[in-house]
Amino acid sequence: MAVELLIVPCLADNYAYVVHEAATDTTTVIDVPEAPPVLKALTERGWKANLILLTHHHADHIDGAQTLAAATGAKIVGAKADAHRLPKLDQQVAPGEKLAIGMEQVEVLPADGHTVGHIAYYFPEAGLLFSGDSLMSWGCGRLFEGSAAQMFDTLSRFSELPDETLVCSGHEYTEANGRFALSLEPDNPNLLARMDEVRATRGQMRPTLPVELGLEKVTNPFLRGADPKLRAALGLPADATPLAVFTEARARKDRF
Template identity: 45%
Template sequence: MPLEIVTIPCLSDNYAYLVNGPDGVALIDAPEAGPIIAALEERGWSLGVIMITHHHHDHVGAVAELKEKYGCMVMGPEAEKDKLPPLDFALPDGFSGGNGDGLCQVMSVPGHTLGHIAYYYPKANAIFTADSLMALGCGRLFEGTPEMMHESLSKLAALPPETMIYSGHEYTASNAKFALTIEPDNADLISRSEAIAEDRRNNRPTVPASLSLELATNPFLRASEMSVRRQLGMIDATDTEVFAEIRARKDSF
């Protein structure tokens, strides 16, 4: 049974995801109950488990209401269990479970928060990255360091290029404008930016995106590229130093 993945816009710019597979229906993050309940009822699905990526309120705000309504399990990062709603199961890095395309692996991707995790479905070529790797961007370093986030992104960048990246926010249009300040002559980025503008004019989500597309256009994955280094005047810097400069520029963009 292949996975059926439903993208659910929540709040002003968040995304939650329903994942229906051989083991039932899972929800990746719970920003807002109303749209999630509507998506479930529209399909006649019941919710089996909520899988949290990190402790920020815009990713866990609806956990209590959904658990009360559906009696579902709640899972989340073991490293953040003291900051999360009560967990039925705390997930360590490297944990895996599920059957067939529903096989899911927990990946530690700290940087945005110290215990942030991603949910990787290798047989389905899908990963839910929330506020670590994002479409044309990455999350702000609220708790971690540039070294930590760069290491996390490098781990994600090493996945198969056909992997689809399901991130947590609709920030892609603003991310594209920033990315063009780093690589104004990147033809793939220019083309992607035009497609993003068209999607947003028609109120279409810009996620998911393939890892191959992110590798070709996302400045936070391109610290080793000479075009990026020349633009920043950092030819001889380390990749982590280049990443830190890009992140600092995005913070004040």
Template identity: 50%
Template sequence: MPLQIVTVPCLSDNYAYIVKGPESTCVIDAPEAGPIIAELEARGWSLDSILITHHHHDHVGGVEELRAKYHCDVLGPKAEQDKLPELDLALADGDSGGEGDELVEVIAVPGHTLGHVAYYFPNGGAVFTADSLMAMGCGRVFEGTPEMMYHSLQRLAALPPKTLVYSGHEYTAANARFAKTIEPDNQELNWRIEQIDHARAEGEPTVPAILAQELETNPFLRAHLPQVKAAVGMPDAPDVAVFAEIRARKDRF
């Protein structure tokens, strides 16, 4: 049985994800417990584990309530262990667990926070990126450096193009408006904006996103391209410097 992935809206614009395989059920991040419990109960599912991507409260606020109700294990990045709810297992880059479609690999993606990780299910064709790579954007660089974030995004960009990217927030419409200021003539981008606007008008989430589409439309994955460098007035600059300029523009957008 392939993975079943349920997108759970939480708080004002967060997402949690329930990932059910044949052997176990996990939640990726827990902004708040109520919506997650409601989705689990509606399907008659229990909960075996919570996988935390980073320490920000809007990704861990529901952990303790879920742990108390389901007696589930809590896993998260070792690099942020002192800032997280108590972990049953601390994870580092390259760690993996599970089998078949449930095989999950830990990818360190610092930048937004220093210990941020993503969870990649290579056989399930999904990566859970929280506030690193986002649909049409990337997270703010709060604790790390632009160089860290750029390297993190390059690692994610190297995954198979058909990979589905599950990010942590419903920021896509705003990200798309910014992307258009960088590449107004990008036809793939303009087509995607239409799709995003339609989805939001219907109250539908804009995640997951297909990585191949991100590579064609997300300015933070396109800083190496001559046309993007020219668009920001940095035709001869290093890729990471162009990325930093795009991130700075987005911060002011």
């Protein structure tokens, strides 16, 4: 699927994403931390937003949605389960549903953990996963409302997607997340190589996102619950379950 992906920096470290499908002149914005940078990016390219997809209710993902909708006529889409704390929705969706967006059939995926009612959007033809604050680049979101088991289930489902899927998460947290990963496994060559790349990228003031899911699977501690090397690094017994590994890693990240 020929789409153009635009990353729009917002606030201190947030990202909004814009997907433009030229064949149908369809423009979709995923999360709007603030409206002015997104409006500027759209105007510069002569695009008009058709849809705004929201992942969860936190202010740094939704505060610009109504302003952007008023300025462009875009329809706001979000989780039915979260509708009571989202901007007024033009369309409510639930996990398992599909959205016809341009030539795509976008899948609405459950993503509980960071919040309850969090959803993600998967564009299978374009190979894009908009994960909000669930799966992060080299990390995962803090468990503000959901449980470790819920987040583990979310990340396990994402892990089943193709390795070439591009993960588009909500924040520029990659380097900080990488420092945590290296605190667990300071000699892991995959982690060291990735950190070199991340620091070079950030040194040029470029986003570290999107990131291939395949890279996350081999470097993100929250996707490596079945890896005996990570289990040993955490000091857990050989029979510790992947959920137990995840839970311990998440607890350590909270204290990091």
